[in-house]
Amino acid sequence: MREAADAGVDMSAIEWVEPDSAIKRFGFRQTCIYTRGNTIWPLKLATKLYQAAEEDNENSGAQLELFTNTPVTSVEPIMGGLYNCLVKTNRGDIKPQFVVHATNGYASYLLPHLANPLDGIVPTQGQCIAIRGTTEASRWPTNACRTVGGYEYWFPRPPRGTDEKALIILGGSRKCVAQQGHNVSDDSIINPVVARSLREFLPTIYPEGFEECNVEMEWTGIMGFTRSGDPIVGPVFTEPGKPLRSQYISAGYSGHGMPRAFACAEVVARMVDAEARGVDYLPHRLPEWMPRHMLTTKDTQ
Template sequence: MSTIANGAANPTAPGFPHPDPCLSFWLQGGRSSPLIGHRTTDALPETADVTIIGSGISGGALAYFLLTGPNPPKRVVMLEAREVCYGATGRNGGHCRPDCYRGYKGYKAHFGKEQALKILQNEMDTLNLVDEIVTKENIDCDFWRGRSYDVALDQTCADFFKESYDEFIADGGIVDEIVTTFTDPEDAAKRTRSNGALAAYEFPAGSLWPFKLVTHLIRLCIDKHDMNLQTNTPARAVTQAADGKWAIQTDRGTITTEKVVYCTNAFTATLLPEFLGRIAPYRGQCSAVIPTKPFSGKNMLTHTYSHRNGVNNFDYTIQRPKDGTIIVGGGRWMVPVEQLIGCTDDSQKVPDLTEYLRGVMKTTMTGWGEEALNEGLLVDWTGIMGYTPEAVPYVGAVHGKPGAFISAGHSGHGMARAMTCSRGIAALLRGESWETTGLPECFQPTPERLASPKQTVEEMWVESGKTDSTVPMMH
């Protein structure tokens, strides 16, 4: 894994996913999936037209858009190091939540006004696309579409929200019928049922069961479009042959492919060393909580949430309409960042974060009350995200490597971006132009972007004290 030594950031290759990870709430509920241990063929295929490395939302959506689009390739292979959707997607908060204003100022500082506006528009496009695909394919993944609250719990955060909101509007950002502001503390606290709320901003969001979304798409690709899925088959190295094709080495043999797509998120730099320090592993922790009676039945939460102190200290919360279970994650500022940045071990939990998550609903929500036996924390788990210096992903053709593409580094915000990014990669694989993808140009992994900013992800979060407001930490 990457290492943090003596208080300084020293990124090294992240290695490979842990072979025995813990189970998330989503994965616990998916143990009946026929894709567990699935290999479409007993032997690893020797050749492919397109090979997708990774089976999370990026890989699953890419396969879907590629195989259901025009002129699909005949031989598509998906390699997964562990079980299907066992990486970040299978461990996230089930929150498809577009940023409708908050990160604008930071993105503008990195990429300029035009790109910052495109970044936020892309997130709304993604929510709409997820809604569209779930409906079109009749996917049973508990998809819910409604509204979310950004809740400021201190003045620094309230000021940050207002500054970003005002600058977004001044630069032509659209908030009418999208964002509603509540800047009176008493009103904000009452509306959000949150202790100590100073302000709240309301906007569209969705929630879902991410494992079920991804496995539905992958099963569709296998059953109807002959995709070959090979689980428990980590890609150990990728090299280019003299004929320009790519040779992917695995423990079960080598597959030669015309095109390769890296949907490898936190682990990308192991196979693509040029992304070392550009995409860094970042361990997070999330939980499932059984609500008390005051947050059950007709008193369930009507919105999803992000509760924030300062700029980058936040928790995120959804309450599942189907069964009332609350999914809450966060608390990362409670432990030294050296325990999180560079860490790729999702087989262990951080005890201090477990204790934080055990009490966060009582601390944050007004009237939570005392927990009866078997109310409160049900289970918590860890997941490995992939962060970039600017908190936006790398999406597009890999420079200097014809036939290689990437969608990775989603910075803990993949559910609000990955679906449109994968649709864009599918278009590029068909030979279409970048313009047809509709994605922000700043997502591309150009040599210029890889060289700037000079700081690595590790340096930004460790040596800058984690407080750089131009790098909005997402979820």
């Protein structure tokens, strides 16, 4: 931290916490780094965004429809005419003007060139459990925590009653399995090695808080990892200099989708809007906060 500060990095929001202080504040006796953070419920946010868009469309006379349980099987370019793509689904075909690939770990299914691990997106399995502790939720710190490297991360759920025991959401332990879960796209399978590691983790950090191990739920999900660790944002290129007409992508968040997806989506939305209006969306029009190296456009790489 001292070296970072000497290099000019603003460290005012980062605090070094010694073990004696950590046990009082966070419940574990280990040296740690503390920063401010926030949490979000993605489904609730997405639902409210959809409801707001639906209301706007009703006022403007436009039409908005959401199709769930409708997997896309292919996206084919259409040359000429009003529509640019043919999107095939299990419920019929759609001819949109624009397509945004927000498929993250599954991006290579519709864009096979992204199956290349060198410059594509690798599906990676993550696994989580909801584990009930023996300490009252009211006594449990409300902070979210993670280990160095982020291989384990956990946070408490808000209690429903005053006498409820703490319910902790814990994920990680990918380091315990071959290739750290990379190249796994099936989210219906629980990895037993990871399951055992997760069950053993919290009792070692909070020995008095998990005298019993009561796992109430367990699930997996598929993330999208890139070689650089950065997302892929912008027009879809099958090869340098050859974009797919009116197709865009925002994917490959490498396990950090919540702090990245919303801002990346804003940039892609601006690009789509610019193309719809016939305006070139040049790099200088991008928000200053958008890292240029995340973009797919050739002149910014």
